[in-house]
Amino acid sequence: MRIALVAPSCTLKREAAGAVQEIVAARGDCELIIHPQCFLSDGHFAGPDEARLGALLEVMADPSIEAIWFARGGYGSNRIAETALKELPAAARTKIYVGYSDAGFLMAGFYKAGLEVAWGPMAQDVVRSGGEAAVNRALDWIVRRDPLAVEAALDGPAMAFNLTVLSNLLGTSLEPDFTAVDLLIEDVGEHLYRIDRSMFHVTRSAAVQKVRRIRLGRVTDILPNDPEFLRDEVTIVEQWCARSGIPFGGRADIGHDVLNKVVPFTTEKG
Amino acid sequence: MRIALVAPSCTLKREAAGAVQEIVAARGDCELIIHPQCFLSDGHFAGPDEARLGALLEVMADPSIEAIWFARGGYGSNRIAETALKELPAAARTKIYVGYSDAGFLMAGFYKAGLEVAWGPMAQDVVRSGGEAAVNRALDWIVRRDPLAVEAALDGPAMAFNLTVLSNLLGTSLEPDFTAVDLLIEDVGEHLYRIDRSMFHVTRSAAVQKVRRIRLGRVTDILPNDPEFLRDEVTIVEQWCARSGIPFGGRADIGHDVLNKVVPFTTEKG
Numbered sequence: 001m002r003i004a005l006v007a008p009s010c011t012l013k014r015e016a017a018g019a020v021q022e023i024v025a026a027r028g029d030c031e032l033i034i035h036p037q038c039f040l041s042d043g044h045f046a047g048p049d050e051a052r053l054g055a056l057l058e059v060m061a062d063p064s065i066e067a068i069w070f071a072r073g074g075y076g077s078n079r080i081a082e083t084a085l086k087e088l089p090a091a092a093r094t095k096i097y098v099g100y101s102d103a104g105f106l107m108a109g110f111y112k113a114g115l116e117v118a119w120g121p122m123a124q125d126v127v128r129s130g131g132e133a134a135v136n137r138a139l140d141w142i143v144r145r146d147p148l149a150v151e152a153a154l155d156g157p158a159m160a161f162n163l164t165v166l167s168n169l170l171g172t173s174l175e176p177d178f179t180a181v182d183l184l185i186e187d188v189g190e191h192l193y194r195i196d197r198s199m200f201h202v203t204r205s206a207a208v209q210k211v212r213r214i215r216l217g218r219v220t221d222i223l224p225n226d227p228e229f230l231r232d233e234v235t236i237v238e239q240w241c242a243r244s245g246i247p248f249g250g251r252a253d254i255g256h257d258v259l260n261k262v263v264p265f266t267t268e269k270g
Numbered sequence: 271m272r273i274a275l276v277a278p279s280c281t282l283k284r285e286a287a288g289a290v291q292e293i294v295a296a297r298g299d300c301e302l303i304i305h306p307q308c309f310l311s312d313g314h315f316a317g318p319d320e321a322r323l324g325a326l327l328e329v330m331a332d333p334s335i336e337a338i339w340f341a342r343g344g345y346g347s348n349r350i351a352e353t354a355l356k357e358l359p360a361a362a363r364t365k366i367y368v369g370y371s372d373a374g375f376l377m378a379g380f381y382k383a384g385l386e387v388a389w390g391p392m393a394q395d396v397v398r399s400g401g402e403a404a405v406n407r408a409l410d411w412i413v414r415r416d417p418l419a420v421e422a423a424l425d426g427p428a429m430a431f432n433l434t435v436l437s438n439l440l441g442t443s444l445e446p447d448f449t450a451v452d453l454l455i456e457d458v459g460e461h462l463y464r465i466d467r468s469m470f471h472v473t474r475s476a477a478v479q480k481v482r483r484i485r486l487g488r489v490t491d492i493l494p495n496d497p498e499f500l501r502d503e504v505t506i507v508e509q510w511c512a513r514s515g516i517p518f519g520g521r522a523d524i525g526h527d528v529l530n531k532v533v534p535f536t537t538e539k540g
Contacts, residue, residue: 043500044463078470102281168467172474193314193345197438200348204442230313252411 001031001143003022003067004059005038005123007046008081009102010074011125012038017071019126023135030143035059038071045076053080054105060090066096067142073101073162074122081109081174083207098122098142101188101256104165109174110267111159119160119184119254119263120149130258137170141262151184151253151261156212160254160263162186170205179210180268182249185237186217188256192229196236203244213247218255271300271413273337274329275308275393278351279372282308284392287341289396293405300413304363305329308341319333323350326376331359336366337412342394343371343432351379351444358383368392370410371458371526374435379444381429381535389430389454389524389533390419404528411532415535421454421523421531427484430454430524430533437468440475449480450538452519455507456487458526462499465489466506473514483517488525 001226005012005020017034024032037055040047047055059065070077084106096116097107103122111117120141121134140146151160159176163185169175185202187195202208219233231239232250241248253261275282275290287304294302307325310317317325329335340347352378366386367377372394381387390411391404398404410416423432429446433455439445455472457465472478491502501509504521511518523531 041497043498044495063433075467076465082474137298168437170471171477172471197348201438201440201442204352204444207441225314227311228313 001066002064003030003032003069003142004062004065004205005032005034005069005071006055006059007038007071008044008052008056008077008106010044010072010076011041011046012071013127014039016124016125016127020071020123020135023126023132024139027136027139033065044074049079052076053083054081056084057087057089060084060092060095063091063094068095068097069138069142070099070103070106070122072122073099075102077102078105078174081106085109085113096142097136100160100260101162102165103148104161105169105174107265108161108169108176111175112174117265119265121260124154125258128258134258134260137262143145144220151263153252154182155265156182157266158182158184158263160217163187163195163198163202164190167201170202170207175207177267178208180212182213182215183208183211183215184215184252184254184263186252186255187219189221189223191223192231192233192236194227196229197234199236199240203240203246209244209246211246213249214241215249215252217252218257220256271336273300273302273339273412274332274335275302275304275339275341276325276329277308277341278322278326278340278347278376280314280346281311281314281316282341283397284309284399286394286397290393290405293396293402294409297406297409300409303335314344319349322346323353323480326350326354327357327359330354330362330365333361333364338365338367339408339412340367340369340373340376340392342392343369343373344481345372347372348375348439348444349384351376355379358468366407366412370430370530371432372435374431375439375444377535378431378439378446382444382446387412387502387535389535391530395530398528404530406533419532421533422445423522424452424533426452427536427538428452428454428533429535430483430487433457433465433468433472434460437471437511440472440477445477447537448478452483453478453481454487454522454524454533456522456525457489459491459493461493462495462501462503462506465503466499469506473510473516479514479516481516483510483519485519487522488527
């Protein structure tokens with residue numbers, strides 16, 4: 001299987017690319033084509049919008065590519081998502097798209113457009129301690145749809161998003177139909193007051209209130225709140241779910257870490 | 271004129287309350303009733319939701335109060351805004367409501383409900399260097415609608431919001447009608463990548479695309495971007511306005527500082 005790596009958000013580290021290619025070589029069940037755009041740099045981004053968009057459209061249009069794997073998150077995929085959708089190549093519909101975090105902007109819009117999308121570890125995760133397992137988990141799913149890679153408690157239509165990314169795509173053209181899905185959320189590097197504010201925004205949205213339930217992944221690297229927030233992330237999510245009549249489905253096995261599992265996006269139609 | 275001070279978000283500092291009462295005494299043109307709720311503390315908030323909501327509804331229902339001045343921002347007014355609107359006392363309609371920053375959640379919903387609302391300095395601003403001028407500016411407008419207190423370039427219907435607060439109220443029941451208004455925005459304490467992300471979210475909203483134009487106040491205490499973002503806040507706002515067909519109206523004289531001016535919320539109907 002030929003898998004293409006592009007970076008719609010931030011620059012992939014060279015050492016991450018090398019380590020992932022070693023894993024791929026050892027597996028022997030796939031070929032990873034790392035687009036040179038992954039190493040571009042333009043301030044915050046892996047190259048200017050035009051370069052990131054160009055690389056993405058190029059691999060989307062390539063019929064020999066079966067999967068597009070996002071190299072890493074950070075910030076920036078929202079800046080090219082709408083144009084990528086407007087110029088969607090025909091061959092884009094025969095691929096699977098895998099990533100998480102900031103890639104959620106693209107994944108939301110792509111799923112809405114009928115493409116096959118899954119939340120899962122990214123190449124840059126290899127630099128985390130124990131990251132090889134995360135990378136293999138993503139590849140196990142991309143190459144052979146290994147059920148062991150998938151979040152274990154999924155039992156119906158589901159989507160997964162970083163909470164802050166989800167909040168920032170609501171009401172835009174990228175917003176998918178949340179009807180009857182289990183909405184899995186997680187976050188990283190935020191203050192608890194921001195988690196609370198994002199949960200207000202997300203749960204008070206009529207679009208989100210159509211979900212079957214919300215499940216909470218890990219919230220890691222929480223920034224110190226001054227003064228103490230006094231409520232943890234589970235209490236926050238439970239309270240906003242209760243206020244909005246959304247069932248809280250408990251914890252989910254996703255997060256910005258090496259244990260992060262795969263969540264294939266599905267709705268009632270399939 | 272009797273003005274009530276309540277704190278729907280974070281706790282007012284005792285020294286700020288004292289300093290503002292001295293200013294009020296020296297002016298001699300108004301009476302400031304500082305609700306004891308302003309000094310409550312419950313973790314992040316100026317008391318539990320029930321206490322902040324109770325104090326707010328109490329002064330809203332008091333026919334002897336002509337103005338409600340929000341003590342300070344921070345975070346938390348969104349947690350009580352929807353209930354305050356549901357239980358809106360009749361006497362609430364004969365008052366003016368003044369504040370900014372996190373108070374924007376309340377101000378948006380109150381303005382939508384037909385109440386008179388204005389963006390302007392808050393009591394806690396007195397602790398800033400030169401803060402007495404900011405407090406007097408707010409009081410000049412509350413007491414005698416002093417036109418010198420108002421943002422000088424206003425020339426039609428207008429609203430003002432903290433960008434991050436605005437982003438977090440879009441799509442909720444608090445979202446007002448932005449049709450044909452000058453939308454003034456500002457922010458504080460954010461990374462430039464977050465400003466860019468919020469501008470994506472705000473300008474890609476169909477509701478916001480109804481504005482006459484967007485004007486940019488000051489963006490202060492910007493947190494270091496790693497790597498450098500390479501685009502400043504003016505470029506960011508200009509670019510997102512251009513992408514969304516929203517005219518950019520240049521700079522606005524508002525911000526989290528002592529120069530912050532008053533922006534009475536108005537729409538085409540007045």
